[in-house]
Amino acid sequence: MGLRAGEYGRLPTEQPNPRTRGIDRLSTIDVVRRLNAEDARVAPAVAREAKEIARAADAIAQSLAAGGRLFFFGAGTSGRLGVLEAAECPPTFSTPPSLVVGVIAGGKGSMFKAREGAEDDERDGRRQAARRARRGDVLVGIAASGVTPFVLGALAEGRRLGCRTVLISSNRRPAGSAAEIVISPQVAPEALSGSTRLKSGTAAKLVLNSMTTAAMIRLGKVYDHWMVDLRPTNHKLRLRAERMTADLAGVSPAKAKAALRRAGGGVKLAILCLKTGLAPARGEALLRAAEGSLRAALEAA
Numbered sequence: 001m002g003l004r005a006g007e008y009g010r011l012p013t014e015q016p017n018p019r020t021r022g023i024d025r026l027s028t029i030d031v032v033r034r035l036n037a038e039d040a041r042v043a044p045a046v047a048r049e050a051k052e053i054a055r056a057a058d059a060i061a062q063s064l065a066a067g068g069r070l071f072f073f074g075a076g077t078s079g080r081l082g083v084l085e086a087a088e089c090p091p092t093f094s095t096p097p098s099l100v101v102g103v104i105a106g107g108k109g110s111m112f113k114a115r116e117g118a119e120d121d122e123r124d125g126r127r128q129a130a131r132r133a134r135r136g137d138v139l140v141g142i143a144a145s146g147v148t149p150f151v152l153g154a155l156a157e158g159r160r161l162g163c164r165t166v167l168i169s170s171n172r173r174p175a176g177s178a179a180e181i182v183i184s185p186q187v188a189p190e191a192l193s194g195s196t197r198l199k200s201g202t203a204a205k206l207v208l209n210s211m212t213t214a215a216m217i218r219l220g221k222v223y224d225h226w227m228v229d230l231r232p233t234n235h236k237l238r239l240r241a242e243r244m245t246a247d248l249a250g251v252s253p254a255k256a257k258a259a260l261r262r263a264g265g266g267v268k269l270a271i272l273c274l275k276t277g278l279a280p281a282r283g284e285a286l287l288r289a290a291e292g293s294l295r296a297a298l299e300a301a
Contacts, residue, residue: 012188013144013170013196020191035198038191042199045185046206052183053207056140057214059164059181063138064099064219065291070212071133072102073154074142075119077197078168078204079104080111082142085208091237093221094229100212103128105150118150125153135162140211141179142204144196146171155179168207170200183207220293223248228267228294232260241267249274268294276301 008014023034046053060070072082083102089095104110105125106118118124133139139158141151146169155165159178167179170188185207187199216222221229226248232241246256249271256270263269263280272283272294278301290296 008145008147011145011147011171012186013190013200014194015189016193017189017191023191035191038199039202042185042187042202043206045187046203046210049183049185049207052181053210054214056138056166056181056183057211057218059166060138060211060215061218063136063164064215066136068136068138069098069133070100070138070140070215071129071154071158072100072140072142072208073125073129073151074102075105075148075150076110076114076116077201078142078144078148078151079106081201081204081208082140083111085212089212089216091231091233092227092229093216094231101132103132103154105148119148120150122149122153125150125155126157129154129157129161129163133158133161133163136164137161138164138166140166140168141177142168142208144170144200144204146177146184152177168204170196170203183211220291220296223268223271223294226267228271229292230267232265232267238265241265245270245274268292268297272297272301 020034023031026034064070072086074082083104086100086102089100090097106115110118129139139155141155143151146167155167156178158165165179166181166183167177168183170185172184172186185203187203190196190198190200192198226244228244230237230241232238241260242253242256245260245267246253249256251274259270259274263273268287269280269283272278272287273280275298286297286301290300
């Protein structure tokens with residue numbers, strides 16, 4: 001699946017950027033301003049991909065609602081972004097760690113020490129996907145160039161297994177991709193030619209944020225603008241849980257804290273019981289019937 005040198009050199013992410021020529025001759029403040037000007041191009045490029053990001057989010061929500069799982073496959077910076085996104089889902093949305101999983105080329109050690117050659121192992125990408133995925137899961141490949149063999153191998157195996165497949169890339173027409181949905185914010189060329197940890201990495205992070213958040217909203221894990229499914233596992237999160245419970249239920253902080261204690265720390269259950277007067281056991285049953293959606297449970301109460 002690898003490209004020849006001439007083909008690789010034509011990728012958008014490998015092109016020189018005329019706006020940053022001579023950047024090494026600028027003062028430090030001007031270097032920072034030039035980099036920031038390039039970064040400002042990222043969000044509009046991601047916005048132009050809204051339709052495909054929404055398609056991916058809906059596919060993820062449908063899969064997770066049906067018992068499927070979500071995997072992110074990537075190498076280098078892209079792999080680290082996928083692992084980060086997966087790691088943030090349990091505390092933010094109370095998902096079990098096995099539901100959203102990041103897989104980085106070269107294994108866990110590659111999170112902390114670069115193993116650049118691992119991205120070229122297409123067969124390992126296939127193996128890693130075959131070990132983990134099953135029909136109905138969603139595999140998201142993250143590859144700035146769109147041609148990373150490890151990622152393309154994982155997507156190809158995922159497609160063979162009957163998974164939904166998504167590719168996030170800064171290359172408009174990735175060669176040889178098995179992705180059903182391609183999200184390709186056009187942010188290239190990079191400020192430093194070929195350094196895809198810059199704009200391409202920022203774009204991928206924005207896409208991942210939007211995609212997973214939209215999917216979790218569709219799954220009822222957000223009420224209004226609050227993360228009502230958060231897991232209050234530290235002091236900051238416990239305070240946040242108390243604050244949102246008080247705000248949404250219209251009660252004092254003391255009453256919110258007491259309700260959370262009765263609800264075993266469950267924000268949605270505490271709010272539901274406060275707003276309806278239900279006992280926790282009845283509230284839990286109502287939330288189960290509403291498939292975890294606080295809004296649906298409140299409407300049914």
